[in-house]
Amino acid sequence: MSKLAINGGPRAVPDGLIKPWPPITDVDRKYVLDSLNQPNHAWGPNCIAFEQEFAKWNGNKFAITTNSGTAALHMGVAACGCGAGDEVIVPAYSWSSSATCVLHHNAIPVFVDIDFATINIDVNKIEKAITRRTKAIIVVHLHGLSVNMEKVMSIARKHGLKVIEDCCQAHGAEYKGKKVGTFGDCAAFSFNQNKCLCSGEGGMFVTDNEELAAKARMVWSFGETRTPSEKRDYHAYALGWMYRNNDLTAAFGRAQLARLDEYIKIQRKHAAILLKELANVEGLILPVEPPGHKANHYNFTCRIDWKALGWKGHPARFRDAIMKALNAEGVPAHVWQHFILPAMTVFQAKNAFGKGSPWCFGGKVDYDPKRFPAAQRHTDSHFGMTNPLRAPNGPEAVRTVAKAIKKVFANIRELDVDKVLAS
């Protein structure tokens, strides 16, 4: 094996080999130009069609197109009736808005540690976090691997709780043959740049419950009861936001949706190649897909087994040095989160709306990061990749990246952590 690129050796992944996401074709150009050439640029025909097509694709009765996944999550929290002082259970590791969406409606996030193997909420720890104030559970199908929804739904039914699925990374992921977003009371998808369906920004709220859909629509559009397709009375019947999508973005989303199944198939094929190629790399913990779960491989997330590699310092330092070595080889790896959610300042300082709100409305919640050891271990030792798994990249790019990762781990003892981090 040749010298590491970070130590002056040759780079393993040639510059320009890995192509950016998403592929843009004449289909995208046609949809977007057609949108431009019609008169309704705010709420237009593409918004209506996108809702219908996405609902059909995912198997939901109702879909509401939004300007972000976070908006769709907040609509879910509101539609499920979570209000001042209510507690909502969320995983201790996710994107910030999986938890701050709860604050948006004056409710209080209660964190539950993750299961280290799957990186998802530890379903065996949910019940212990339920109190008389608990109203809902937000599950996040992180990195495109579904949560064990059988277990979550049975806990929710037993305690009379609502379930909101954060599917922002999980388009097309399945649990026991059923798509995510069809298990809970409602769900949120994101169409942000890096997501499996990209429309620049954007999102979708989905549900099978007509009452929840109506409540979510009020939050979505100024507290009004009539949609922009109907004759509006411009009356705020409740507190609402402006979470609607626009026609251009919806047009782009529709064009990408037409190829989503093909994209997910490619991601699965590429993940299988990486899993095979990297199976015997010492010190590398690869993503799992337990029986009954079918991941979309949104983010191929590995963990470094620092103890197996003889590292005795802080794991994040070792990981950061390895990341630099991987990046120097041309591997598009990144650290997805540097902090577990309860450690973020908004929760440590409880500084959401000021004057103690919303925590002043509820009971005592404990955000001590030490209560979430699995989430912390994961945070300190992980790195992930969205590319080269995505189209338009092919198996050759994937194999080249696998070779580069093997090169770094085979030469790991060549890595001077202090020197690399100081550079």
Ligand SMILES: Cc1ncc(COP(=O)(O)O)c(C=O)c1O
């Ligand atoms: C798990 C998860 N939840 C929620 C979001 C929020 O989505 P958006 O950026 O569209 O608001 C994201 C995206 O970054 C995410 O990864």
